[in-house]
Amino acid sequence: MSRSERKKQNKKKPKKNNSNKMGLGKKILLSIIGLILLVGVSGLGLFAYYAAKAPEITEKDLTGTYSSDLVDMNGEVFYSLGGEEREYASADEYPEVLLDALMAIEDRRFEKHIGIDPIGIARAAVGYITNAGQIVGGGSTITQQLIKNSVFSSKQEDQTLERKAQEAWLAIQLERQLSKEQIITLYLNRIHMGGNVYGVATAAEQYYGKPVSELELHEAALFAGMPKAPNYYNPYSNPEEAEKRRNIVLNEMVEFGSITQAEADAAKEIPVTEGLQEPKEEDENTLVFDGYLTAVIDEIEEKTNYDPYTAGLTIYTNYDPQAQQVLYDTVNTDEYVSFPNDEIQTAASLIDSSTGKITALIGGRKLEGQLSRNRATGLDRSVGSTIKPLTVYGPAIELLQYSTYQQVVDEPYTNGDWSPSNYDNAYRGQMSMRDALVDSRNIPAAKFFNDEEHLGNRHGEITEFLEGLGIDTSNISPGSDGLVRSSAFNGTMTPVELAGAYAAFANQGTYTEPHTVTKVVNLDGEETNLEPSSNKAMEDYTAYMVTDMLKDVISYYSSDLTIPGYIQAAKTGTTNYTSEQIAEANIPSDGVPDNWLVGYSPYYTMSVWVGYDDQFKEGHNLNYSDGSRKLARLIYQSSMSRLVSDLETRDWQRPNSVVEASIENGSNPPLLAPSGSSNSVTELFVRGTEPSKAAEPEYVLSAPTGLSAQYLAEEDEVQVSWNAFNLPDDVDEEVRYIVSVNGEENVQTDTNFTISNPPREELTITVAVQVKSETGPAAEVSILVQEPDEEEEEPETEEPDEEEENNEAEQPETPEEPEEPEDNGEDRPPEEDNNGSEDSEDNDNNTDENDENEEDNQ
Numbered sequence: 001m002s003r004s005e006r007k008k009q010n011k012k013k014p015k016k017n018n019s020n021k022m023g024l025g026k027k028i029l030l031s032i033i034g035l036i037l038l039v040g041v042s043g044l045g046l047f048a049y050y051a052a053k054a055p056e057i058t059e060k061d062l063t064g065t066y067s068s069d070l071v072d073m074n075g076e077v078f079y080s081l082g083g084e085e086r087e088y089a090s091a092d093e094y095p096e097v098l099l100d101a102l103m104a105i106e107d108r109r110f111e112k113h114i115g116i117d118p119i120g121i122a123r124a125a126v127g128y129i130t131n132a133g134q135i136v137g138g139g140s141t142i143t144q145q146l147i148k149n150s151v152f153s154s155k156q157e158d159q160t161l162e163r164k165a166q167e168a169w170l171a172i173q174l175e176r177q178l179s180k181e182q183i184i185t186l187y188l189n190r191i192h193m194g195g196n197v198y199g200v201a202t203a204a205e206q207y208y209g210k211p212v213s214e215l216e217l218h219e220a221a222l223f224a225g226m227p228k229a230p231n232y233y234n235p236y237s238n239p240e241e242a243e244k245r246r247n248i249v250l251n252e253m254v255e256f257g258s259i260t261q262a263e264a265d266a267a268k269e270i271p272v273t274e275g276l277q278e279p280k281e282e283d284e285n286t287l288v289f290d291g292y293l294t295a296v297i298d299e300i301e302e303k304t305n306y307d308p309y310t311a312g313l314t315i316y317t318n319y320d321p322q323a324q325q326v327l328y329d330t331v332n333t334d335e336y337v338s339f340p341n342d343e344i345q346t347a348a349s350l351i352d353s354s355t356g357k358i359t360a361l362i363g364g365r366k367l368e369g370q371l372s373r374n375r376a377t378g379l380d381r382s383v384g385s386t387i388k389p390l391t392v393y394g395p396a397i398e399l400l401q402y403s404t405y406q407q408v409v410d411e412p413y414t415n416g417d418w419s420p421s422n423y424d425n426a427y428r429g430q431m432s433m434r435d436a437l438v439d440s441r442n443i444p445a446a447k448f449f450n451d452e453e454h455l456g457n458r459h460g461e462i463t464e465f466l467e468g469l470g471i472d473t474s475n476i477s478p479g480s481d482g483l484v485r486s487s488a489f490n491g492t493m494t495p496v497e498l499a500g501a502y503a504a505f506a507n508q509g510t511y512t513e514p515h516t517v518t519k520v521v522n523l524d525g526e527e528t529n530l531e532p533s534s535n536k537a538m539e540d541y542t543a544y545m546v547t548d549m550l551k552d553v554i555s556y557y558s559s560d561l562t563i564p565g566y567i568q569a570a571k572t573g574t575t576n577y578t579s580e581q582i583a584e585a586n587i588p589s590d591g592v593p594d595n596w597l598v599g600y601s602p603y604y605t606m607s608v609w610v611g612y613d614d615q616f617k618e619g620h621n622l623n624y625s626d627g628s629r630k631l632a633r634l635i636y637q638s639s640m641s642r643l644v645s646d647l648e649t650r651d652w653q654r655p656n657s658v659v660e661a662s663i664e665n666g667s668n669p670p671l672l673a674p675s676g677s678s679n680s681v682t683e684l685f686v687r688g689t690e691p692s693k694a695a696e697p698e699y700v701l702s703a704p705t706g707l708s709a710q711y712l713a714e715e716d717e718v719q720v721s722w723n724a725f726n727l728p729d730d731v732d733e734e735v736r737y738i739v740s741v742n743g744e745e746n747v748q749t750d751t752n753f754t755i756s757n758p759p760r761e762e763l764t765i766t767v768a769v770q771v772k773s774e775t776g777p778a779a780e781v782s783i784l785v786q787e788p789d790e791e792e793e794e795p796e797t798e799e800p801d802e803e804e805e806n807n808e809a810e811q812p813e814t815p816e817e818p819e820e821p822e823d824n825g826e827d828r829p830p831e832e833d834n835n836g837s838e839d840s841e842d843n844d845n846n847t848d849e850n851d852e853n854e855e856d857n858q
Helices: 003-009 024-052 057-064 098-108 118-130 142-151 162-177 178-191 198-206 217-228 239-256 261-268 284-288 290-303 321-332 386-402 433-438 440-448 458-465 495-506 540-556 579-584 628-643 803-812
Strands: 068-071 075-079 316-317 347-351 357-361 407-410 431-432 510-512 518-522 528-529 535-538 569-574 594-600 604-611 656-662 680-686 708-712 719-722 737-739 744-748 751-756 762-771 774-784
Touching: 057 142, 075 290, 098 142, 098 178, 098 217, 098 239, 142 162, 142 178, 142 604, 162 178, 178 569, 198 217, 217 239, 217 261, 239 261, 239 604, 261 604, 284 321, 290 316, 290 357, 290 518, 321 347, 321 357, 321 628, 347 495, 347 628, 386 433, 386 440, 386 458, 386 495, 386 540, 386 569, 386 594, 407 433, 431 433, 431 744, 433 440, 433 540, 495 510, 495 540, 495 569, 495 594, 495 604, 518 535, 540 569, 540 656, 540 680, 569 628, 594 628, 628 744, 737 774
Parallel strands: 068 316
Antiparallel strands: 068 075, 316 518, 347 357, 347 604, 407 431, 510 535, 518 528, 569 594, 594 604, 656 680, 708 719, 719 751, 737 744, 737 762, 762 774
16 A cells, blocks of 8 residues: 555544544443453453542643742752743644654554554553563553643652553543544644753754744654653754664654655655754853753653653752852863863763762853753763772772782783783883872783782672662673673763762762752652662772772872862873774874863762763864863862862771781782881781781891090090991981980981080080981990199299390300299180081972873773
């Protein structure tokens, strides 16, 4: 039968029920049979009982909608959703191609049934029986859908036999009161078409800028398929899925007989985005919270099955307007972070670490319209090395009770046909788990994850660990239904999922599902609590030890992450292109597709992603030359520094299950560092696993030998000296000497010193060796400093007159005994002691900034 012939036979024009070819009585009989199957043993009597309790339908029910109010964390309404974007069209404005498409995909027997479809009801009944009394869908006609959308809640728990019976009864009644044309027109005017758009006539204007009567086949097929999941099949935000759904409708139309295969194939060739209008420009204020708004809508639809656009709900959210403004300004202005262009995208999720409440969220930057793509909840990109604490280091502590010192060798590594490499293509040899995580070494992570001596046989338990953190492991590795070898440093998650998982580290191991909504209240005042329960995802020692290691990342990237007075932990992540992709898109050697940062504190957990939507297009890569490889860190630091500026400093308290020990670095198994060791590191152990045996000391500090003090009267000074203390050749530490003279200390590196003009008293001098912070025993010497022996007084003589002097000059000289110098009886005051100043040493603290030291993931 040709399409035209079929249309003549089944003409889609308005018709009353009594024009149906099948007798009314036969239709009712078949319907009753279907209903009996649906209600099972309860029979027709139970159906009648339920039907009698059905609500009455008014014209307002079929045409009216109610907007929902969104309330922020302060109790203020910040947005009203729905009730605005709706245009009504008359029956003759809806084209036949749209009616054909709708009936082909939703209700092929629409023109023949009396409101319910016996065949569909039978199918639903079978599903009810085989699914343990659960209504699983199917059997709803267009008329029943109109009833459901107009009168009943669509919450899953309301999908009961009573509700289905009432829905069927009201559909039969409605078919008696209205024509098919009126029913399908009401449906087309009421149905949700994505975002804030209701009715196909509204959608035609919003999406394609044309009257509904001018819709073409490919456009009509798109609209007919959207009501199943209008936001998911939105051609603006999800064009790929929208096109798949449109093509399904086209196939159904071929099977329905309304179009030919050739017509369907031609329509499929047209991209779903062709002809789409530019999104409607929105008020800047609504774009500030656009990502948060879409997350709220998705959460309501997922958890309640209410339609938030029409149900008239009061939705209580965790939205923090000030925090949202901070994040929005950071990524949409040049005041805080400089982006190389407007095409580069970002997503961010800010979560309360202790409650899982999403307080702010960025779905993208430089948005052009409301309800744009939300990358925070829908991004499908690898998270790079930010996955390592989740798949490797957390499980290693949780399942194996590894310490932060656990040793591993960074060396060339092969596992089957897989040979991963590090970001720098170098190897660091033996290293601790802490250093491997902080420097984001891939090979140590791969060894811990895959080798049987570590976690190689524990992947099932790792999967349970991840699921306890809200991570869907079936999606974590594209192309696989679970963990693979590269899950050690690679995997797919959304920014919200990633932040939620890390928040468990911040919250002593307790996980709470990230959520935007706390409760909803409907028009009847019925309240639905949506706050999720919390669960223990890991031991407190696991959370604390992972956090302690990740604190070191803040120091590693000090200039990009440090916030004065704010104690935090963080992990970076970067993904790589393949060699083929690099060649095809002319990607520079330092170009990468994705950059991540997850940081957290007892207050907040925040995840940030930066990249391009089309990361394989030439020029769409992150690199050092334009600064884009640092953007995730800079967005985090800039936003967080403003968010926490007024908060008190808080740190995590070490639980009793964790002990700290000083370990001799390089020892394996670990040994306690001996006192004064110059090669010690402080690490954390699960209580009961810490080492008890100490390493042999490298050296022992002893008192200096050869200490002597000598007073030189002619110079009036005391000279002090001793033998140098020598360290072993392999110990590169400075030797200092603590010198004390009668209790006054001085620190020096020389092995001698001089006391000029010493006081005339006994001097007690001690000298001790100091290396690093350890001081050895002291050597001591004493010396008495006093005046020289007193000399006898010279007798006074009279001064001779001039004559006597001349006579004496004429006499020959006779040798005489030298006379003792005259003692005038006065002591000279001792000179001021100048030996009081201390030399000081300047210690320069050099901080290495590893801005360009990104970790790459194979």
